[in-house]
Amino acid sequence: MRIYDIIAKKRDGYELTDEEIAFFVRELTKENIKDYQATALLMAIYIRGMSDREMITLTKEMAVSGDTLSLSELGITADKHSTGGVGDKTTLIVAPIVASLGINVAKMSGRGLGHTGGTVDKLESIEGFRVSLSPDEFISQVKSIGIAVVGQTGQLAPADKIIYSLRDATATVGSVPLIASSIMSKKLAAGSETIVLDVKYGSGAFMKTTADAETLSRKMVDIGKAAGRKMAAVISDMGTPLGKCIGNSLEVKEAIEVLKGNGSEDLKEVCLTLASNIVSLSLGTDTAAAREMAEKALANGSAYEKFKELILSQGGNVSQIESPDKLPKASTVYKVLAPESGYIAEMQAEIIGSASVILGAGRLTKEDSIDYAAGIILHKKTGDKVTAGEAIAELHTNDDSRLKDAERLFLSALSFSNKKPEKPPLIYKVIK
Numbered sequence: 554m555r556i557y558d559i560i561a562k563k564r565d566g567y568e569l570t571d572e573e574i575a576f577f578v579r580e581l582t583k584e585n586i587k588d589y590q591a592t593a594l595l596m597a598i599y600i601r602g603m604s605d606r607e608m609i610t611l612t613k614e615m616a617v618s619g620d621t622l623s624l625s626e627l628g629i630t631a632d633k634h635s636t637g638g639v640g641d642k643t644t645l646i647v648a649p650i651v652a653s654l655g656i657n658v659a660k661m662s663g664r665g666l667g668h669t670g671g672t673v674d675k676l677e678s679i680e681g682f683r684v685s686l687s688p689d690e691f692i693s694q695v696k697s698i699g700i701a702v703v704g705q706t707g708q709l710a711p712a713d714k715i716i717y718s719l720r721d722a723t724a725t726v727g728s729v730p731l732i733a734s735s736i737m738s739k740k741l742a743a744g745s746e747t748i749v750l751d752v753k754y755g756s757g758a759f760m761k762t763t764a765d766a767e768t769l770s771r772k773m774v775d776i777g778k779a780a781g782r783k784m785a786a787v788i789s790d791m792g793t794p795l796g797k798c799i800g801n802s803l804e805v806k807e808a809i810e811v812l813k814g815n816g817s818e819d820l821k822e823v824c825l826t827l828a829s830n831i832v833s834l835s836l837g838t839d840t841a842a843a844r845e846m847a848e849k850a851l852a853n854g855s856a857y858e859k860f861k862e863l864i865l866s867q868g869g870n871v872s873q874i875e876s877p878d879k880l881p882k883a884s885t886v887y888k889v890l891a892p893e894s895g896y897i898a899e900m901q902a903e904i905i906g907s908a909s910v911i912l913g914a915g916r917l918t919k920e921d922s923i924d925y926a927a928g929i930i931l932h933k934k935t936g937d938k939v940t941a942g943e944a945i946a947e948l949h950t951n952d953d954s955r956l957k958d959a960e961r962l963f964l965s966a967l968s969f970s971n972k973k974p975e976k977p978p979l980i981y982k983v984i985k
């Protein structure tokens with residue numbers, strides 16, 4: 554078999570056989586395929602698409618391209634995955650909710666890149682928290698307290714690592730079969746029985762429209778089901794940032810508020826929807842009963858207690874959770890004033906995320922370091938009425954030279970109107 558012939562076949566619009574797909578993934582992982590040949594094939598897939606069979610085979614082959622975790626000894630296991638967003642701290646809330654209800658959460662999370670944040674960075678803003686556990690430590694922590702959250706190891710789905718970096722540099726990220734196989738290969742390799750996906754739509758998401766988000770959701774749910782997993786995808790709005798805080802320690806603080814039964818309604822709603830779908834798939838209860846269980850776990854403090862157990866078990870300073878004022882704090886807090894009166898018609902999540910990166914909350918390259926205290930607190934969001942000169946947000950940073958650029962970018966994300974705008978649905982649909 555030759556990679557040249559596989560490229561030509563896909564270029565001409567034919568379906569690849571399972572053997573051809575397996576050959577590509579295997580030889581790419583062994584570094585026997587040149588980058589230019591791999592990217593030629595990826596571009597052909599981007600343009601020609603893939604049948605469901607091809608996509609399922611690609612995902613399965615990528616999932617077994619490295620280590621796979623077997624969690625069967627742990628009993629009921631669940632995982633969630635967000636396609637990426639701004640202010641998306643849902644893992645910090647959903648994972649302890651479901652773990653407090655007896656469902657084991659063995660979660661591998663990512664770091665932020667570009668305008669989106671990552672759970673691993675958020676957790677590292679807590680003093681001492683260890684995101685790298687050995688596979689044995691990881692499994693034994695889940696056995697003892699029902700929850701562990703770590704960074705993705707390099708050995709899990711290594712083919713995705715290679716393919717993703719090539720796609721990132723060759724304008725081939727936005728392809729449904731390539732995104733679906735990338736996300737699902739990692740989820741399948743990580744081993745959980747229940748997988749609930751949080752598929753974002755809107756300006757801050759890969760999928761800009763509900764139709765595209767629905768197509769991607771359907772494909773990922775079908776891939777997971779074909780591999781014998783219990784699957785759901787929640788399609789939620791990422792036109793506007795989720796909750797009020799963007800930036801690592803600020804988001805940990807906001808997550809603690811929700812875990813204590815307070816916090817923004819939109820954030821709470823997305824978390825409860827994700828948690829109730831995980832609970833209902835894992836325990837076989839109907840979604841309404843599962844929702845009640847999740848609400849109770851927040852109201853009676855058991856989710857908050859589980860979060861503290863997680864932090865303690867991975868070496869984090871729990872006193873920062875009990876007194877969030879002890880989390881990293883920025884030296885400068887700058888108020889952004891409304892430039893005009895009216896309703897906020899739009900607050901584009903991608904631009905707001907980029908403004909938080911300028912303040913130091915994220916990295917533009919994988920090597921950049923992060924200012925854990927940096928970020929943005931939104932006092933007003935899409936649909937709110939404002940008066941010119943009123944504070945609409947706070948910019949937090951330890952580097953004042955970044956303020957002006959961040960403020961300019963932040964304001965460019967906003968548009969105002971005299972009429973109250975229609976808000977897109979926060980939860981568009983749940984696909985099962």
Ligand code: URA
Binds near residue numbers: 636717726732735736
């Ligand atoms: N997240 C992933 O892990 N892969 C993609 O292709 C897109 C988002």
